Amino acid sequence: xxxxxxxxxxxxxxxxxxxxxxxxxxxxxxxxxxxxxxxxxxxxxxxxxxxxxxxxxxxxxxxxxxxxxxxxxxxxxxxxxxxxxxxxxxxxxxxxxxxxxxxxxxxxxxxxxxxxxxxxxxxxxxxxxxxxxxxxxxxxxxxxxxxxxxxxxxxxxxxxxxxxxxxxxxxxxxxxxxxxxxxxxxxxxxxxxxxxxxxxxxxxxxxxxxxxxxxxxxxxxxxxxxxxxxxxxxxxxxxxxxxxxxxxxxxxxxxxxxxxxxxxxxxxxxxxxxxxxxxxxxxxxxxxxxxxxxxxxxxxxx
Numbered sequence: 560x561x562x563x564x565x566x567x568x569x570x571x572x573x574x575x576x577x578x579x580x581x582x583x584x585x586x587x588x589x590x591x592x593x594x595x596x597x598x599x600x601x602x603x604x605x606x607x608x609x610x611x612x613x614x615x616x617x618x619x620x621x622x623x624x625x626x627x628x629x630x631x632x633x634x635x636x637x638x639x640x641x642x643x644x645x646x647x648x649x650x651x652x653x654x655x656x657x658x659x660x661x662x663x664x665x666x667x668x669x670x671x672x673x674x675x676x677x678x679x680x681x682x683x684x685x686x687x688x689x690x691x692x693x694x695x696x697x698x699x700x701x702x703x704x705x706x707x708x709x710x711x712x713x714x715x716x717x718x719x720x721x722x723x724x725x726x727x728x729x730x731x732x733x734x735x736x737x738x739x740x741x742x743x744x745x746x747x748x749x750x751x752x753x754x755x756x757x758x759x760x761x762x763x764x765x766x767x768x769x770x771x772x773x774x775x776x777x778x779x780x781x782x783x784x785x786x787x788x789x790x791x792x793x794x795x796x797x798x799x800x801x802x803x804x805x806x807x808x809x810x811x812x813x814x815x816x817x818x819x820x821x822x823x824x825x826x827x828x829x830x831x832x833x834x835x836x837x838x839x840x841x842x843x844x845x846x847x848x849x850x851x852x853x854x855x856x857x858x859x860x861x
Contacts, residue, residue: 664704701840726797801824
């Protein structure tokens with residue numbers, strides 16, 4: 560059977576009629592009939608019984624359909640891939656970021672970058688770092704942003720901005736004088752919002768507290784820094800978060816103080832070691848770095 564035979568045979572099996580297959584394939588009914596006849600001639604057996612103008616698949620047709628259906632799905636996948644490649648005649652940049660960076664840094668960076676690359680397609684997605692590594696390794700993303708260096712042999716991590724962990728609290732929690740000074744573990748008070756046990760920055764925070772002889776108790780534990788920030792903005796307690804989340808908090812609702820001793824937090828550009836970046840992607844990285852540094856400057860505790 561040739562590919563054209565399989566395509567027509569599959570269409571007939573799906574819709575049950577010559578006319579329906581012709582509509583699905585966007586060809587004439589005589590063309591469908593001719594291909595089917597040629598297919599049966601080459602096979603040396605009929606695939607359908609013709610009864611009063613209707614086609615009824617023979618057992619052999621059902622067996623063939625089970626096998627050709629796999630090939631038909633593969634052909635559809637090839638067509639989708641070809642259409643995707645054609646669409647990428649215009650450069651496409653696939654960027655994946657952790658939710659924190661996607662919300663706090665990317666909007667400003669994209670706005671600036673888009674002025675220079677108005678016609679370059681950019682696909683944005685958010686994932687956690689483990690999923691980001693998977694996407695880069697499979698070639699499903701061109702570049703990624705994370706607050707973690709995954710230390711994976713197939714991933715190149717480049718620090719493009721750096722800040723420090725920051726304590727955020729509802730407005731009015733501290734005096735203006737206190738806001739100018741860092742706060743350590745013994746300065747945490749009231750309801751504390753914690754991070755999931757497997758969160759790397761959360762683990763650093765707990766270790767820092769315990770090193771100071773303080774064992775924090777978290778009645779509220781969140782999976783993302785954005786939720787912690789929103790809770791603080793609502794007056795639900797204080798939290799220690801990354802500097803980008805702290806910077807994106809509402810100025811009128813939140814106060815910020817640097818954590819002491821300082822815990823550095825870096826923004827990493829992640830790429831697959833075997834996939835160099837295009838000019839447009841590299842310029843996007845430059846815009847992201849600039850936006851990240853501007854974000855940190857805005858959110859620096861006074």
